[in-house]
Amino acid sequence: MTFVQFIDCKTENVEQLDRLMDDWVEATQGKRTATHSMVGQDRSDSTHVVEIVEFPSYEEAMKNSQLPETDRIFQELVAVCEETPTFTDLDVVRDDQLNKLVVSRFFEEVINANNLDAADGLCTSDYREHDPGLSSYDLDLAQAKQENSEIIAAFNPRITVESLIAEGDLVACRMTYQGRHTGTYKGLEPTGREFAGTAHATFRCQGGKIAEAWWNWDDLGVLRQLGAVEV
Known part of the structure; x- marks a missing residue:
């Protein structure tokens, strides 16, 4: 079952957060299990940023979270946010393209x-x-x-x-x-x-x-x- 993770962030430094995402993509090349990543910025609050990451399954997402590169980038992400990012974990039960x-x-x-x-x-x-x-x-x-x-x-x-x-x-x-x-x-x-x-x-x-x-x-x-x- 496809698994999607929403990461909610509050930050004034959106450009730095974007660079961290680029660093993570490069550092996990050949290792990551994520298949799709998207970053959205709240139109009503520019400091509210949501990253959406898709995985083939929850188990594959857990493998990804255990990568040392993922942990390092997450710690740097926390440092540029005003508060600790929150996670929403979703099993995809319907996906109509x-x-x-x-x-x-x-x-x-x-x-x-x-x-x-x-x-x-x-x-x-x-x-x-x-x-x-x-x-x-x-x-x-x-x-x-x-x-x-x-x-x-x-x-x-x-x-x-x-x-x-x-x-x-x-x-x-x-x-x-x-x-x-x-x-x-x-x-x-x-x-x-x-x-x-x-x-x-x-x-x-x-x-x-x-x-x-x-x-x-x-x-x-x-x-x-x-x-x-x-x-």
């Missing part, structure tokens, strides 16, 4: 369910698609739906999402795909052959919808499997 959810729905409802109209509810009205395999590297939603419908009709692809990573308004996806060439596409007559490959995509989300997407497929690998090009 909402941008990842909308991207997952896009794969299942639009591509795997072969329902391109579902993209209307999952993408913004000014959605832009960037894919070197399409007619332009900058397509609007209507044109992207049209061109992708031809691909889906010809190749019947199914995508498996292997991993999703979210940061800010971006979601990066690593995926595998498979399909069968059953329809004509850009003059390439159906071969009936199965194919498989790997791909990456990055999505920019806005207001709970997908506003932009960049796609990269192993097009050459697919053409080789279909016998359209020689190895």
Whole structure:
């Protein structure tokens, strides 16, 4: 279970506290078990600073606290604070990364369910698609739906999402795909052959919808499997 620790500090010397965080990151390189660190400053009280540190589990957090580097930095932290920092320990019982959810729905409802109209509810009205395999590297939603419908009709692809990573308004996806060439596409007559490959995509989300997407497929690998090009 993911574990999060909130460290509340009161200090007039926020810059020194920030430097201590940098020192800790450098000193614990290759040793720390923390996976994510964030520092926030209270808008209504500039001396109130909260550090949020994420760990894979409580046990991993305890390993981190036992590092001599962690103890040294904490003692220096206490010295720059007006009062002893307080700790809030939280077991994460729910973690919804909402941008990842909308991207997952896009794969299942639009591509795997072969329902391109579902993209209307999952993408913004000014959605832009960037894919070197399409007619332009900058397509609007209507044109992207049209061109992708031809691909889906010809190749019947199914995508498996292997991993999703979210940061800010971006979601990066690593995926595998498979399909069968059953329809004509850009003059390439159906071969009936199965194919498989790997791909990456990055999505920019806005207001709970997908506003932009960049796609990269192993097009050459697919053409080789279909016998359209020689190895």
